[in-house]
Amino acid sequence: MSKTQQAPGGVRSKGLADYLNDENVRAVIYQIVAIGLVILAGWYLVSNTLDNLERQNISTGFGFLDLEASFGISESMIDYTPKSNYATALIVGLLNTVKVAFLGIVLCTIIGTIFGIARLSSNWIVRKLATVYVETFRNIPVLLQLFFWYAIIPGAFPAARNALQPIPDVLMTNRGIYVPVPVADNAYEFMGIAAILAFVIIYFMKKWADKRLDATGQPFPVFWASIGIFVGLVLVAYLAGGAPTAMDIPKLKGFNIQGGYNISPEFLAVLIGLTVYTSTYVAEVVRSGIQAVPSGQWEAADSLGLKRSVSLRKIILPQSMRVAIPPLTNQYLNLTKNSSLAVAVGYPDLVSVSNTTMNQTGQAIEAISIYMAVYLGLSLITSLFMNWFNKKMALVER
Amino acid sequence: MATSTQLPPGPSGTVSRRAITWVHKNLFNSWFNSILTLLAVAFVAWIVPPIFEWAFVNATLTPTIEACRAVSGACWGFVNANLRLILFGVYPYSEQWRPLLAMIILLGVIVASLASVKYPRLQKFVLPMWVLGIPAIAILMWGGMLGLTYVQNSSWGGLPLTLILSTIGIVFAFPLGLLLALGRQSDMPAIKTISVVYIEVIRGVPLITVLFMASVMFPLFLPEGVSIDKLLRAQIGIILFTAAYLAEVFRGGLQAVPRGQFEAGDSLGLSYWQSMRLIILPQALRLVIPPTVNSFISMFKDTTLVVIIGLFDLLGAVKLALRSDPAWTKYYVEGYAFAAAIFFLICYSMARYSAYLEKELRKGERR
Numbered sequence: 001m002s003k004t005q006q007a008p009g010g011v012r013s014k015g016l017a018d019y020l021n022d023e024n025v026r027a028v029i030y031q032i033v034a035i036g037l038v039i040l041a042g043w044y045l046v047s048n049t050l051d052n053l054e055r056q057n058i059s060t061g062f063g064f065l066d067l068e069a070s071f072g073i074s075e076s077m078i079d080y081t082p083k084s085n086y087a088t089a090l091i092v093g094l095l096n097t098v099k100v101a102f103l104g105i106v107l108c109t110i111i112g113t114i115f116g117i118a119r120l121s122s123n124w125i126v127r128k129l130a131t132v133y134v135e136t137f138r139n140i141p142v143l144l145q146l147f148f149w150y151a152i153i154p155g156a157f158p159a160a161r162n163a164l165q166p167i168p169d170v171l172m173t174n175r176g177i178y179v180p181v182p183v184a185d186n187a188y189e190f191m192g193i194a195a196i197l198a199f200v201i202i203y204f205m206k207k208w209a210d211k212r213l214d215a216t217g218q219p220f221p222v223f224w225a226s227i228g229i230f231v232g233l234v235l236v237a238y239l240a241g242g243a244p245t246a247m248d249i250p251k252l253k254g255f256n257i258q259g260g261y262n263i264s265p266e267f268l269a270v271l272i273g274l275t276v277y278t279s280t281y282v283a284e285v286v287r288s289g290i291q292a293v294p295s296g297q298w299e300a301a302d303s304l305g306l307k308r309s310v311s312l313r314k315i316i317l318p319q320s321m322r323v324a325i326p327p328l329t330n331q332y333l334n335l336t337k338n339s340s341l342a343v344a345v346g347y348p349d350l351v352s353v354s355n356t357t358m359n360q361t362g363q364a365i366e367a368i369s370i371y372m373a374v375y376l377g378l379s380l381i382t383s384l385f386m387n388w389f390n391k392k393m394a395l396v397e398r
Numbered sequence: 399m400a401t402s403t404q405l406p407p408g409p410s411g412t413v414s415r416r417a418i419t420w421v422h423k424n425l426f427n428s429w430f431n432s433i434l435t436l437l438a439v440a441f442v443a444w445i446v447p448p449i450f451e452w453a454f455v456n457a458t459l460t461p462t463i464e465a466c467r468a469v470s471g472a473c474w475g476f477v478n479a480n481l482r483l484i485l486f487g488v489y490p491y492s493e494q495w496r497p498l499l500a501m502i503i504l505l506g507v508i509v510a511s512l513a514s515v516k517y518p519r520l521q522k523f524v525l526p527m528w529v530l531g532i533p534a535i536a537i538l539m540w541g542g543m544l545g546l547t548y549v550q551n552s553s554w555g556g557l558p559l560t561l562i563l564s565t566i567g568i569v570f571a572f573p574l575g576l577l578l579a580l581g582r583q584s585d586m587p588a589i590k591t592i593s594v595v596y597i598e599v600i601r602g603v604p605l606i607t608v609l610f611m612a613s614v615m616f617p618l619f620l621p622e623g624v625s626i627d628k629l630l631r632a633q634i635g636i637i638l639f640t641a642a643y644l645a646e647v648f649r650g651g652l653q654a655v656p657r658g659q660f661e662a663g664d665s666l667g668l669s670y671w672q673s674m675r676l677i678i679l680p681q682a683l684r685l686v687i688p689p690t691v692n693s694f695i696s697m698f699k700d701t702t703l704v705v706i707i708g709l710f711d712l713l714g715a716v717k718l719a720l721r722s723d724p725a726w727t728k729y730y731v732e733g734y735a736f737a738a739a740i741f742f743l744i745c746y747s748m749a750r751y752s753a754y755l756e757k758e759l760r761k762g763e764r765r
Contacts, residue, residue, distance in 0.1 A: 031588035124424035
């Protein structure tokens with residue numbers, strides 16, 4: 001190397017060493033070596049795996065998805081019995097993952113925003129309480145928190161026979177919380193359609209209101225109007241559907257509770273654990289987002305005579321969103337990924353169901369690649385959506 | 399917020415008067431805040447005394463089940479009776495001074511490395527300390543030489559295991575992450591693609607799936623007859639996972655180094671590696687010390703996930719202690735609280751340190 005460096009210029013024929021010192025040639029060589037290493041490692045792993053599988057008589061491929069699963073899943077959003085096939089079982093797991101992740105994201109955003117704002121409160125005691133909450137729950141591993149909630153929830157409520165009834169027909173037992181649900185009826189489908197219709201109308205109303213605000217400066221109470229449209233339409237659909245009142249009410253029968261909708265301790269533990277843990281991160285994101293808004297904005301709002309709550313809602317928070325959305329996206333992704341810890345407390349999420357599948361069929365590679373692919377896909381969809389949202393919210397410079 | 403005018407403490411202001419001013423300004427400056435204050439005080443009065451009574455007043459430290467049954471509060475006796483099981487797992491009882499010593503060495507090396515940011519004189523000792531420290535820890539933990547009995551690593555557990563997994567994780571993830579970050583910034587499309595795919599795939603999946611892959615799929619990857627034990631597989635999983643996150647931290651640092659610095663390196667005729675080593679990386683890494691500490695915190699917490707693949711780190715050892723005797727099983731709150739306290743102590747001090755560093759490093763930039 002030092003030899004070739006001694007002859008930087010000069011007229012002499014190019015030797016091999018010069019070629020090796022040429023940046024472009026070197027780049028090509030590096031890349032060929034890198035690709036070669038990746039292919040070699042891949043080939044080595046694949047050939048070993050194929051050998052091992054052949055020796056252990058495990059067939060490869062996704063044929064097992066059609067086989068009967070023959071294991072029960074404690075909670076499912078779709079029809080599932082042990083007679084269903086593995087593919088259905090995996091879909092049940094996926095839906096359970098999506099359910100807990102979606103609710104967790106909604107709740108941790110709300111709670112995190114409240115605590116993030118509270119940490120900036122002018123009220124000393126509120127500020128300190130919020131700080132204690134954030135610092136405590138973010139410095140304790142989330143898995144420990146899940147174990148804790150899962151240990152405490154069944155113990156906190158009595159057995160089915162002595163179920164607590166905080167509200168009539170809501171039963172709290174060590175097997176979870178039972179809530180009444182309406183018996184299926186056509187009217188609920190009408191209500192669903194009405195809700196979608198309401199969202200479409202609200203979307204166009206918002207566009208119209210924005211346009212009018214830009215053109216004439218007259219504000220339109222979009223928020224209240226939206227609520228009115230939504231509630232009104234859904235109510236009309238409910239009445240038009242015959243206003244069904246039949247409810248599936250949970251009742252004690254024998255030693256167990258029948259009917260109603262069961263919110264299991266496993267689900268509660270995962271939801272509470274993930275929400276509390278992630279909300280501390282969301283609180284920090286919100287706080288730094290608000291602090292990133294120049295204090296001149298507060299002063300401008302003050303000088304316009306706006307109330308502090310109005311300036312926070314209309315001036316500060318929308319601007320802080322720009323700073324907050326990318327890290328917020330990361331937290332949503334973290335929550336979704338952390339929901340895989342559900343396997344530790346026995347909530348039948350995707351990983352848990354896949355692991356059962358893997359143990360029964362021996363199809364380790366297929367099961368693991370399925371959930372890895374699903375999480376990758378979920379991550380990708382979330383970040384695409386948030387990037388779109390981010391772009392929409394970003395400052396448009398003129 | 400920024401507009402608040404600070405009243406100068408006048409000579410006439412007595413202590414009690416200043417206290418009243420403070421209370422008025424911080425607790426009752428508007429009707430909304432007054433309500434909040436009352437609610438918050440009520441909340442504290444509702445939640446703190448029962449917890450205090452449970453944890454201290456009605457609690458017992460006596461390590462017997464009878465003493466625990468006799469009190470209405472916390473049974474710290476459970477922790478007391480199982481302390482060594484919780485802290486060291488099933489490591490042979492008479493040899494537990496070895497993991498203790500290993501842990502002390504490890505903590506010493508970590509603290510010295512962190513302190514070297516503030517005290518540059520320590521900097522030249524950092525690398526030698528690690529080079530000597532890691533083999534010393536390995537010898538202490540494994541034994542089998544220098545008159546120490548051999549302890550296979552399936553008996554390792556508790557806090558030392560947590561510390562070792564996370565420290566070795568970051569020590570090895572550091573160079574890998576650095577390479578990946580450089581690869582991602584590279585002009586060479588093939589190398590860039592390999593790095594980007596690796597980083598994004600690993601960051602897109604949960605750690606637990608990487609651990610399952612390490613524990614279930616990894617044995618299939620190896621040729622017949624070759625096997626790597628579970629602990630090492632978990633460690634490899636943690637390294638591969640952390641590297642992807644560190645790579646993004648380092649990328650941030652590399653992006654923050656002004657272009658002129660790269661050009662300066664080129665104009666001096668330095669090679670890529672020379673200018674990286676001498677000019678770019680020292681600046682880039684210095685910039686990302688706080689987020690690197692944060693990565694370390696999250697990986698320290700994530701280490702608990704090895705419980706799921708059947709290793710007994712601190713959290714796993716607590717679960718083990720809870721199961722060791724059915725009589726103890728109902729004292730899970732005490733067990734988890736103890737583990738939580740240890741994790742909190744370590745993570746919180748690291749977080750404070752990271753915040754302090756951030757301030758300290760910014761001080762250097764302001765001139």
